Amino acid sequence: MLDGTGSMGVFKDIKNLLIGMRITGKHLGRHAITLQYPEQKWTMPERSRGVVVLLSDKETGELNCTSCMLCMRACPTAAIEIDAPRGEDKKRTLKVFNVDNALCCYCGLCEEACNFSALKMATMYEYSTPNKGDLFWDMKKLQEAGRDVPYEDKRKKKKAKPVEAAPINEATPVKEDTKTDSPPPDDKASDTAGKEDEG
Amino acid sequence: MPELRTEEFQINMGPHHPSTHGVCRLILTMDGEKIVKIEPVIGYLHRALEKICENRTYAQCIPVTDRFEYVTAMSCNQVFSMAAERLAGIEVPERAEYLRVIMLELNRIASHLIFYGVTAMDLGALTPFLYGLREREAIIDLFEMTCGQRLTYNYIRVGGVARDIPKEFIPKCHEALDTITEKMSDYEGLLNENPIWLVRTKGVGVMPAKLGIDYGVSGPVLRASGVDYDIRRDDPYSIYDKFDWKPSVRQNGDCFDRYLIRLDEIKQSIKIVKQALDGLPEGDIKAKVSPNFKPPAGEVYARVENSRGELGIYIQSDGGKKPLRVKMRGGSYCQLQALPYFGTDCFIADLVAIFATLDIILPEVDR
Ligand code: SF4
Ligand code: SF4
Numbered sequence: 001m002l003d004g005t006g007s008m009g010v011f012k013d014i015k016n017l018l019i020g021m022r023i024t025g026k027h028l029g030r031h032a033i034t035l036q037y038p039e040q041k042w043t044m045p046e047r048s049r050g051v052v053v054l055l056s057d058k059e060t061g062e063l064n065c066t067s068c069m070l071c072m073r074a075c076p077t078a079a080i081e082i083d084a085p086r087g088e089d090k091k092r093t094l095k096v097f098n099v100d101n102a103l104c105c106y107c108g109l110c111e112e113a114c115n116f117s118a119l120k121m122a123t124m125y126e127y128s129t130p131n132k133g134d135l136f137w138d139m140k141k142l143q144e145a146g147r148d149v150p151y152e153d154k155r156k157k158k159k160a161k162p163v164e165a166a167p168i169n170e171a172t173p174v175k176e177d178t179k180t181d182s183p184p185p186d187d188k189a190s191d192t193a194g195k196e197d198e199g
Numbered sequence: 200m201p202e203l204r205t206e207e208f209q210i211n212m213g214p215h216h217p218s219t220h221g222v223c224r225l226i227l228t229m230d231g232e233k234i235v236k237i238e239p240v241i242g243y244l245h246r247a248l249e250k251i252c253e254n255r256t257y258a259q260c261i262p263v264t265d266r267f268e269y270v271t272a273m274s275c276n277q278v279f280s281m282a283a284e285r286l287a288g289i290e291v292p293e294r295a296e297y298l299r300v301i302m303l304e305l306n307r308i309a310s311h312l313i314f315y316g317v318t319a320m321d322l323g324a325l326t327p328f329l330y331g332l333r334e335r336e337a338i339i340d341l342f343e344m345t346c347g348q349r350l351t352y353n354y355i356r357v358g359g360v361a362r363d364i365p366k367e368f369i370p371k372c373h374e375a376l377d378t379i380t381e382k383m384s385d386y387e388g389l390l391n392e393n394p395i396w397l398v399r400t401k402g403v404g405v406m407p408a409k410l411g412i413d414y415g416v417s418g419p420v421l422r423a424s425g426v427d428y429d430i431r432r433d434d435p436y437s438i439y440d441k442f443d444w445k446p447s448v449r450q451n452g453d454c455f456d457r458y459l460i461r462l463d464e465i466k467q468s469i470k471i472v473k474q475a476l477d478g479l480p481e482g483d484i485k486a487k488v489s490p491n492f493k494p495p496a497g498e499v500y501a502r503v504e505n506s507r508g509e510l511g512i513y514i515q516s517d518g519g520k521k522p523l524r525v526k527m528r529g530g531s532y533c534q535l536q537a538l539p540y541f542g543t544d545c546f547i548a549d550l551v552a553i554f555a556t557l558d559i560i561l562p563e564v565d566r
Contacts (some may be wrong), residue, residue, distance in 0.1 A: 013394035020389045023324050045340075047362070049347035074490060076259035107262035107353045121347065142552065177336070 044123035053146030064118035067092040071110035079103035101135040221561025237539040244565040252525040265351035273306040276504035282501035287494035288363035292483040295359035304468040310506035321555040337375035359485030391456035404553035414537035418508025424452030430504035457556040529563035
């Protein structure tokens with residue numbers, strides 16, 4: 001079948017096959033590069049988008065989240081669920097923060113939307129489970145997962161500039177937001193107005 | 200004694216067949232060992248991506264386009280961003296354009312390396328698969344280092360790119376390109392002269408240029424049939440006109456030329472990336488675009504040259520923050536629809552070679 005016409009052709013074919021074998025043969029003496037997974041692990045790059053976690057303040061240990069809901073709005077799969085009713089003093093208290101990892105598409109848009117270093121995509125990737133329900137992470141689990149995640153605190157730097165560092169409340173986030181990302185006017189309004197329009 | 204007679208019969212290739220690169224069913228009508236008719240059946244991977252896009256804001260559509268053509272997701276990000284930018288009249292900073300070209304071309308190299316490995320594997324040669332994927336790994340690592348994901352990048356955004364490259368990117372990228380350049384001789388040595396490979400691919404599945412044009416085939420498959428048409432040069436987008444490169448063209452249109460043209464393209468892409476890395480200017484990486492921006496009402500079609508041909512996105516906007524209609528156009532679809540017209544009159548084993556060298560991926564066909 002080979003296109004060897006006459007004996008010369010056959011020799012040519014054999015020679016070309018040997019060229020290929022020489023290339024593979026070069027690897028014979030080399031050691032394997034396979035990583036023995038559960039024992040040895042790859043170091044994930046720092047930007048790697050593994051799983052959504054909530055970050056806590058390094059000193060107080062409280063969540064950084066201001067319940068501004070920007071991440072919830074940015075999420076294309078509605079994987080984030082936030083409930084933060086306003087109290088007497090018009091301030092929101094974060095009651096529910098759920099991430100359904102079964103819905104999440106690991107796009108990282110929530111991390112980008114958050115202006116308060118409250119949410120990050122951590123490099124952790126080993127959380128597969130036979131039970132789909134376990135992929136639903138509530139606030140506590142998200143906070144635990146984010147405890148030791150190193151992060152750069154965008155919040156502190158901004159807070160340092162104004163002399164009277166006000167506690168994070170409704171007023172500051174929106175202003176900072178306008179400075180950095182300039183969302184369209186209708187958005188600014190809805191951010192302060194709260195989640196009524198989200199229904 | 201009853202009279203002996205022959206008759207045609209039908210067999211299914213796929214939907215679960217390792218060489219259909221996804222889930223594609225080909226109903227083959229056979230006359231003995233020869234194929235006389237091919238009927239592709241598609242839709243097994245339909246995920247309604249276009250409809251999903253219509254229910255998302257423009258920024259949220261980008262992760263959806265990642266799933267459109269996952270082997271070169273950067274092109275999908277790029278073409279959607281380009282369409283939205285044209286619609287809203289957004290200027291992209293120069294550094295972002297350079298970064299885009301770097302990523303697009305790296306992604307093209309990665310895709311062609313997969314092609315190299317998978318095609319050889321379909322034809323029974325396992326070694327090239329390991330070789331191709333080894334070098335591809337270096338490129339995927341570059342992506343992961345930059346945008347955090349290995350396949351669904353969500354990197355190119357409306358108005359620019361998501362993040363700047365990390366410091367170690369440029370040296371690592373040069374290193375990866377140098378390795379690939381060096382290994383090209385290995386790739387060629389393994390297959391180009393290999394007598395078994397030549398018998399399986401030379402003169403097999405010749406696609407006439409006219410047929411390709413009639414059925415909307417584009418990209419490397421069409422260029423292998425002698426049509427010198429490359430969107431990067433003929434309908435320039437981004438900053439491709441700044442670089443010194445030329446589209447690769449081959450004449451025979453058989454499986455072997457379709458294979459060689461991809462190796463040529465890897466070399467050209469390396470050239471482009473090197474120039475882009477050297478010329479990378481400082482500056483912004485993203486124009487100021489709000490996540491919920493509203494482009495004016497209108498319609499736009501943007502297209503890019505992706506490793507599987509013309510990749511296009513049509514967006515119709517009614518002025519709202521979500522697109523009114525999105526249409527995605529992939530190169531694989533056209534290649535699959537041309538297949539029944541030149542893939543017949545050969546053996547099933549040849550059809551595997553033809554299917555592999557068309558480099559069809561089914562998620563792009565089914566959307
Ligand atoms: S990564 Fe994307 S899909 Fe997942 S929670 Fe964040 S925004 Fe939603
Ligand atoms: S964007 Fe950040 S601060 Fe706002 S709700 Fe989400 S996690 Fe909390």
